[in-house]
């Protein structure tokens with residue numbers, strides 16, 4: 001990938017950390033060690049703030065990367081990023097220190113990435129499942145980002161250099177997602193896809209939210225979910241489901257929330273707000289006498305989900321085959337949704353859930369991919385720090 005001319009210098013500085021907020025006591029075993037998420041999730045981690053430095057003589061002499069950029073501050077020509085040049089398994093991922101920093105279009109900002117997160121779509125895309133509608137290879141993967149604005153395009157209206165932002169960088173998850181994603185030191189993103197980071201959340205907590213919370217919210221809206229309705233969330237321990245439970249309860253006013261997981265994660269579901277936690281290893285949710293206004297299927301069990309709704313109820317599905325009256329949608333990234341939900345995040349009514357195996361440092365992105373592909377992750381798999 002070819003480098004762009006330099007235009008900004010900047011520096012990240014460590015400041016006071018804030019603790020993780022989600023106080024669950026979930027203990028489970030993996031093959032190597034026993035993890036107590038209560039202690040792990042409460043630990044403190046460093047956060048960063050952006051400190052602009054003076055523009056160097058060298059960078060002032062250079063032309064701005066694009067004539068659409070209104071404020072020429074300096075960024076390096078090249079950056080560290082994870083890249084793949086062919087579709088395939090985790091082994092196609094390569095660490096590259098000479099990837100060109102992306103150009104900023106007029107409606108975009110350039111973000112210095114502080115934290116990113118993985119979603120199952122990153123793995124499926126890398127495997128070539130969406131190649132018909134993908135952008136050309138090579139690809140820097142990554143949808144979710146939290147970081148600091150270091151450059152703004154000429155049509156950017158509100159965001160400015162130094163703003164701490166977060167978002168899902170791909171407006172349409174499967175239709176031409178960006179070639180330069182968030183698993184890099186810099187990524188260029190349309191202003192409309194971003195929101196200011198909730199003030200109470202460290203970058204690594206904010207990074208796990210965008211795609212999952214936008215999906216959770218859009219799915220609930222598409223079912224017409226409203227106060228007083230009941231909902232069953234299939235896969236309540238995953239990135240999306242953990243937020244569907246919370247949004248249904250805290251934002252939409254659900255009268256009752258049920259959810260499925262394996263035995264070791266039932267306590268987490270309850271802590272997230274589920275009134276009924278169903279162990280899918282022991283019970284078939286569709287055989288229970290209780291029926292629901294809505295089933296939110298975040299695992300691919302639509303054929304069974306339609307048996308768990310009341311007459312006239314809805315089933316929204318994120319993946320797998322659809323059985324009527326169920327329907328599926330693909331998330332649209334939207335900064336307005338993040339802005340709308342920020343007060344719930346800042347008040348602590350809705351909390352990010354991050355997997356206790358993480359955050360994975362930038363050098364371990366391949367390991368993080370392998371982990372999310374086990375389909376056992378709790379909440380989000382986050383990448384932090386990013387150099």
Ligand SMILES: NC(=O)c1ccc[n+]([C@@H]2O[C@H](COP(=O)([O-])OP(=O)(O)OC[C@H]3O[C@@H](n4cnc5c(N)ncnc54)[C@H](OP(=O)(O)O)[C@@H]3O)[C@@H](O)[C@H]2O)c1
Nearest residue numbers: 120215235237238239240261262318319329330331376377
């Ligand atoms: N259409 C869209 O726009 C859209 C958007 C986002 C995500 N998605 C898709 O939606 C799915 C969920 O995404 P995600 O990010 O939430 O996934 P995720 O975080 O990777 O989900 C992992 C969780 O799945 C649970 N799980 C596995 N088998 C289960 C089962 N049979 N029943 C209940 N839970 C089960 C695991 O818990 P246990 O260990 O307890 O099994 C694990 O905690 C993925 O297929 C993703 O590609 C689609």
